[in-house]
Amino acid sequence: MKKCRFASQIDDYLLDRLEGGAKEQFEEHYFNCVNCFREMEERDALISTIKLQGARLFREPAASKRADWVPAWKRAFSSFTPRQWATVGVAAAALLIVVFGALPRFRGSSPQFVLSETEVVRGESLTLMSPIIDVRSVPNYFEWKSLGQDVEYKISLYNGELLWTASTKENRIQVPEETRQRMQPGQRFAWQVRAFSPRGALIAVSSKVQFQIAPAE
Amino acid sequence: MENRPPEVDLNEVVVKYRPVVSFKVRKSLGARTPDWEDVVNEVITQVIEKVRKGEFRGDSSIGTFIYTITSRRIIDHIRQKTKVLRSVPEPVPIPDPCDDAESRERAKILAQAIQQLKPKFKEVLNLYYYQELTRDEVADRLGISPRRVSERINYAQKLLRKIIKT
Numbered sequence: 001m002k003k004c005r006f007a008s009q010i011d012d013y014l015l016d017r018l019e020g021g022a023k024e025q026f027e028e029h030y031f032n033c034v035n036c037f038r039e040m041e042e043r044d045a046l047i048s049t050i051k052l053q054g055a056r057l058f059r060e061p062a063a064s065k066r067a068d069w070v071p072a073w074k075r076a077f078s079s080f081t082p083r084q085w086a087t088v089g090v091a092a093a094a095l096l097i098v099v100f101g102a103l104p105r106f107r108g109s110s111p112q113f114v115l116s117e118t119e120v121v122r123g124e125s126l127t128l129m130s131p132i133i134d135v136r137s138v139p140n141y142f143e144w145k146s147l148g149q150d151v152e153y154k155i156s157l158y159n160g161e162l163l164w165t166a167s168t169k170e171n172r173i174q175v176p177e178e179t180r181q182r183m184q185p186g187q188r189f190a191w192q193v194r195a196f197s198p199r200g201a202l203i204a205v206s207s208k209v210q211f212q213i214a215p216a217e
Numbered sequence: 218m219e220n221r222p223p224e225v226d227l228n229e230v231v232v233k234y235r236p237v238v239s240f241k242v243r244k245s246l247g248a249r250t251p252d253w254e255d256v257v258n259e260v261i262t263q264v265i266e267k268v269r270k271g272e273f274r275g276d277s278s279i280g281t282f283i284y285t286i287t288s289r290r291i292i293d294h295i296r297q298k299t300k301v302l303r304s305v306p307e308p309v310p311i312p313d314p315c316d317d318a319e320s321r322e323r324a325k326i327l328a329q330a331i332q333q334l335k336p337k338f339k340e341v342l343n344l345y346y347y348q349e350l351t352r353d354e355v356a357d358r359l360g361i362s363p364r365r366v367s368e369r370i371n372y373a374q375k376l377l378r379k380i381i382k383t
Contacts, residue, residue, distance in 0.1 A: 011370075015346075027284060028280070028281055030237065030240075031237055031283055031284035031287075032281060032284075033280075034233075037236075037240070041236070041240065042374075042378075044240075045323060045324070046342075046346070046374065049324045049327045050342060050343075050346045050347050051346070051347065053324070053328050054346075054347035056328075057328060057331050057339070057343075057347075058340075058342075
């Protein structure tokens with residue numbers, strides 16, 4: 001059976017690709033041609049289903065995707081020529097020199113940590129040595145690990161609020177008598193030390209250590 | 218001598234043309250338009266009245282006569298609707314549960330049949346009908362000729378018919 005010449009326009013009509021006169025001509029035709037109308041109804045059902053469910057119908061199965069998957073770095077490097085490989089090698093070497101050679105020189109001049117509101121989050125820390133646990137009597141000294149020369153330390157002592165603060169270039173400091181008198185047995189205290197570079201840049205912070213003076217017997 | 222209008226079997230006209238008129242109305246107004254069926258009924262009523270009044274003289278085919286009435290009624294409906302929409306809010310459409318269930322079932326069967334097609338046929342349906350690429354664009358994408366694209370589309374449809382029948 002010879003196919004109607006309008007049959008080839010069915011898809012274009014259903015996909016709204018026919019305009020003006022061509023569209024009207026086609027519409028008038030299917031009012032007169034049973035075969036074209038039947039074919040169009042069938043095609044319309046197919047297109048409607050595909051339009052509604054296409055996202056699901058044509059989704060690639062996850063398994064086959066996984067099998068074909070190649071990591072991005074593998075895809076990138078697979079197309080490298082020997083010359084490009086050499087360039088990558090030189091660049092990597094230069095990067096290593098910068099990281100392990102040049103960067104340590106700047107270590108003392110800039111802070112290497114980030115603080116939250118009250119605590120050290122990361123970076124170089126400062127280790128407190130004494131007192132770090134409960135003590136029998138009011139301490140005479142506070143001591144911490146040295147970070148080297150030309151470092152200025154600022155100590156802060158708290159008993160709920162700031163009780164005393166002082167600065168020194170040593171890694172220990174004597175507690176003034178006036179402050180000692182305000183430190184009563186049985187009370188809890190916390191202390192913290194911050195280290196500054198000669199330029200005044202913060203370079204290290206200790207954690208806040210708590211201690212208690214044993215209650216008087 | 219006066220030309221007598223051709224004899225028209227109105228029952229046959231209604232049975233034969235209702236689906237055609239419905240298709241055209243749905244396509245023009247959108248199947249979600251709640252009153253598309255009212256428009257179809259109005260068209261059929263007009264056709265019957267005009268034929269009875271002898272307005273169909275046989276200058277064109279009955280199909281063309283009905284097509285002309287349908288097109289005019291759709292245009293009138295759109296004009297009327299535009300006026301109504303300007304003054305009154307659109308009532309909420311009431312879906313026909315039977316129609317919905319039936320078409321949903323048909324669509325489900327068709328979707329299952331599409332799933333069973335070979336990837337090369339699914340791919341061509343995806344690009345041509347879902348992504349709406351032209352035949353030439355599909356051909357470019359798949360590295361085959363446009364003629365081959367048409368063949369694959371036609372063959373896919375033939376396969377779907379076969380799967381649905383079995």
